[in-house]
Amino acid sequence: MGRRILKNRNLALLDIFYITILVVLGCFVILWVLNSKNYKVHAAGTVTYTALGDSISSGFGLTDQNKVWVLLYNGNLANDEGVSTDLNNLGVPSLSSTELLNKLKTDATFRSAVSAADFITVDTGTVDWFTARWNGCSSSACFDPMLATFKSNFDSIIAEIKAVNTKSNLYIAVMNLYNPYISVDTGYPERDRYLQLMNSYIATKSSALGFGLADVHKAFNGASGTENPVAKNYIQVDGLHPSETGHGVIADVFRRVDTDGDACADVKEIGPDYKLGGQRDYKNKWDFYSVPVPALIAAPDPTKAIKDSAVGAGDSQSVFAYFKVGAKAGSPEYEQDLNNNGIKDGLEYDRSIPPDHATKPWLSGPPDGAISAGDAQLAFGVFKSGGGNCNQLP
Ligand SMILES: [Ca+2]
Ligand SMILES: [Ca+2]
Ligand SMILES: [Ca+2]
Numbered sequence: 001m002g003r004r005i006l007k008n009r010n011l012a013l014l015d016i017f018y019i020t021i022l023v024v025l026g027c028f029v030i031l032w033v034l035n036s037k038n039y040k041v042h043a044a045g046t047v048t049y050t051a052l053g054d055s056i057s058s059g060f061g062l063t064d065q066n067k068v069w070v071l072l073y074n075g076n077l078a079n080d081e082g083v084s085t086d087l088n089n090l091g092v093p094s095l096s097s098t099e100l101l102n103k104l105k106t107d108a109t110f111r112s113a114v115s116a117a118d119f120i121t122v123d124t125g126t127v128d129w130f131t132a133r134w135n136g137c138s139s140s141a142c143f144d145p146m147l148a149t150f151k152s153n154f155d156s157i158i159a160e161i162k163a164v165n166t167k168s169n170l171y172i173a174v175m176n177l178y179n180p181y182i183s184v185d186t187g188y189p190e191r192d193r194y195l196q197l198m199n200s201y202i203a204t205k206s207s208a209l210g211f212g213l214a215d216v217h218k219a220f221n222g223a224s225g226t227e228n229p230v231a232k233n234y235i236q237v238d239g240l241h242p243s244e245t246g247h248g249v250i251a252d253v254f255r256r257v258d259t260d261g262d263a264c265a266d267v268k269e270i271g272p273d274y275k276l277g278g279q280r281d282y283k284n285k286w287d288f289y290s291v292p293v294p295a296l297i298a299a300p301d302p303t304k305a306i307k308d309s310a311v312g313a314g315d316s317q318s319v320f321a322y323f324k325v326g327a328k329a330g331s332p333e334y335e336q337d338l339n340n341n342g343i344k345d346g347l348e349y350d351r352s353i354p355p356d357h358a359t360k361p362w363l364s365g366p367p368d369g370a371i372s373a374g375d376a377q378l379a380f381g382v383f384k385s386g387g388g389n390c391n392q393l394p
């Protein structure tokens with residue numbers, strides 16, 4: 001009798017366990033469906049790219065105007081997406097965020113270029129920060145008003161872009177600010193602190209709104225934020241503007257933006273050609289079935305397994321290795337994190353068949369709690385479809 005009660009209780013606990021898993025997975029699927037309807041890829045043919053910004057985007061001081069990052073990025077965009085591009089570079093030297101907002105509201109050239117765009121990059125804030133610094137600002141008393149104005153302008157700039165252009169496939173990428181004076185301003189720590197506060201705001205907004213964030217600050221000032229871009233030869237002799245090398249770095253940072261972190265860059269995912277990695281969702285981290293290879297459970301050093309920008313036979317084999325050990329939610333192989341990346345290993349290998357699988361075999365769906373033989377077949381199908389290749393970046 002007592003044993004039966006115990007048994008029933010165990011069954012009840014087991015039921016709750018499975019129901020919980022189903023509910024959680026259901027939420028995943030709903031979120032994924034909602035998210036995947038958010039964004040439509042670019043149409044084949046011509047993509048209109050509009051660059052909004054200041055002297056960094058206009059290429060102030062460069063001898064060769066073909067080396068401006070906007071032009072380099074535009075050239076890459078055409079290759080990466082397999083399209084022609086129609087470029088409007090509206091970078092204006094010394095344009096503050098207040099002035100950019102004003103242009104967006106009143107200048108017909110700006111409004112029509114924004115309205116026509118499929119692709120917009122935004123570079124703003126440097127002039128705001130630079131002007132305050134130029135005026136001798138080194139304390140929160142004078143930086144605070146600048147920061148408040150910048151935040152307000154940034155929100156209004158985005159709102160104005162969205163009001164003028166309501167395309168469902170409009171892609172926006174924003175760059176943050178680098179500090180060219182990091183080694184000059186050592187006696188004035190508030191200057192860098194406020195630049196970083198501006199960057200935090202840009203990051204928060206980009207993440208909330210689903211924009212690509214080009215982390216130029218990290219490329220110029222390093223992950224620590226203390227590296228000197230002048231020493232890297234990224235800055236012109238004026239001490240402020242990017243050199244030709246610096247422009248190349250900025251273009252490259254924009255090009256490698258990977259918003260969902262699935263190893264397929266935004267510029268690839270939003271392209272029209274699936275054979276170049278396109279027809280995916282840059283905000284859906286489950287639709288590109290690249291996994292750490294070799295399989296983490298079989299790797300001599302799991303931290304050295306590589307999740308690269310292509311889905312090949314090796315990815316399928318690694319998924320299969322997880323199927324063979326019966327990895328599913330709750331099992332050690334699924335729950336552990338051998339490569340120490342903060343993601344359960346099971347989630348890295350687990351996928352499901354997406355609803356549009358028959359017509360788009362290069363896509364994969366979100367985890368469903370078990371790494372099945374079907375998952376390995378799905379990965380192999382991605383490879384066989386020719387749509388597993390996001391690695392055109394040199
Ligand atoms: Ca991606
Ligand atoms: Ca994706
Ligand atoms: Ca992991």
Ligand SMILES: [Ca+2]
Pocket residue numbers: 350351352367368369370371372375
């Ligand atoms: Ca699965």
